[in-house]
Amino acid sequence: MRRGGGLLATIRTPGIAAIDTASIATVLGFYVLYTYIAPFVERAALDVSTGTVLFVFGLGSMGGVWIAGITADRRLRTATLGLLTLATLCLASLGLFAYSTAAVLLGVLLWGATHGGIPTLMQTAGVRAAPQDPDTANSLCVTGWNIGMAGGSLLGGVALTGAGTGALPWTASALLAASVLTVALARRTGFPPAN
Numbered sequence: 001m002r003r004g005g006g007l008l009a010t011i012r013t014p015g016i017a018a019i020d021t022a023s024i025a026t027v028l029g030f031y032v033l034y035t036y037i038a039p040f041v042e043r044a045a046l047d048v049s050t051g052t053v054l055f056v057f058g059l060g061s062m063g064g065v066w067i068a069g070i071t072a073d074r075r076l077r078t079a080t081l082g083l084l085t086l087a088t089l090c091l092a093s094l095g096l097f098a099y100s101t102a103a104v105l106l107g108v109l110l111w112g113a114t115h116g117g118i119p120t121l122m123q124t125a126g127v128r129a130a131p132q133d134p135d136t137a138n139s140l141c142v143t144g145w146n147i148g149m150a151g152g153s154l155l156g157g158v159a160l161t162g163a164g165t166g167a168l169p170w171t172a173s174a175l176l177a178a179s180v181l182t183v184a185l186a187r188r189t190g191f192p193p194a195n
Contacts, residue, residue, distance in 0.1 A: 010136040015129035015189030020144045022182040022190075023122045026084065027148025029175030030115055032156035033091065033168045040098070043165045047101040056105050060112025067113065068120035076128070077191045080121045080183055087114035088176040095169035119145065125191055 010016060033040065034057075038050045046053070064083070071079035090111040097103035119141075126137035152175075159167045183191050 006133075007136055007140075010130050010133045010140065013130045013132075013137075015186060015191075016126065016137065016140065018182055018186035018190035019122060019125045019129060020140055022080075022084075022179045022186070023141055023144045024148045024151075025175050025179040025182065026087070026118055026122075027145050028152040028155060029087070029091065029172040029179065031149050031152025032159065032172040032175065033094070034115075035153040036156050036160050036165065036168055039160065040094075040165045040168055041104075044098045044104065046099075046104055048105065053104065053108055057108045057112035057115070060109040060114075061116030064113035064116025064118070065120065068117035068124075071117075072121055072124040075194060076121060076124055077183070077187075077193050080118070080125065080191055081180065083114045083117050083121065084176060084180045084183060086110060087118070088173050088180055090114065091169045091173035091176055093169075095166070095173065098166065098169070129190055 037053060041048075041050045041053050067083070068079065090107045093107045094104060094111075097107070123138055123141050126141045127134040130137040155171065156168060159171045187193065
């Protein structure tokens with residue numbers, strides 16, 4: 001079996017930088033709001049509890065895993081762009097309709113679906129971009145995910161302190177929009193169209 005060239009070689013592999021950049025921007029955006037979902041829900045004075053909102057998010061996540069499972073092999077670029085765009089719109093809708101229980105629950109359900117599906121799609125893209133060293137490509141994806149979780153929590157805290165809960169979905173959606181742009185531009189390497 002052919003061995004990979006190590007961490008630096010994998011980082012320099014065409015497409016890996018775009019995949020990891022998109023991944024980190026996505027997770028930053030997700031965790032800006034997810035970490036502070038309780039104050040967001042409390043400020044909106046919804047007819048449901050934070051626990052219910054998180055339950056609906058979890059249901060959506062299970063559906064997202066299924067979506068990724070049926071699209072990753074044949075429609076990776078389309079599925080990734082679709083779920084990232086949906087996430088961007090869901091997070092923006094939470095900013096627009098923060099005081100509507102029905103809108104928040106629908107937005108959170110669909111946002112959960114993107115959260116469930118995108119990690120699988122990103123990991124698949126990494127393995128495809130670096131088939132000579134898929135383990136290192138996956139480790140980069142996981143490391144980026146952890147950086148995004150920590151950074152998103154920190155950035156969310158800054159937004160919450162500086163501008164209040166109303167800024168959280170807008171900050172999150174801006175980061176997701178950056179991820180959409182990164183994937184869209186990575187047409188030659190990283191997220192090529194299906195053959």
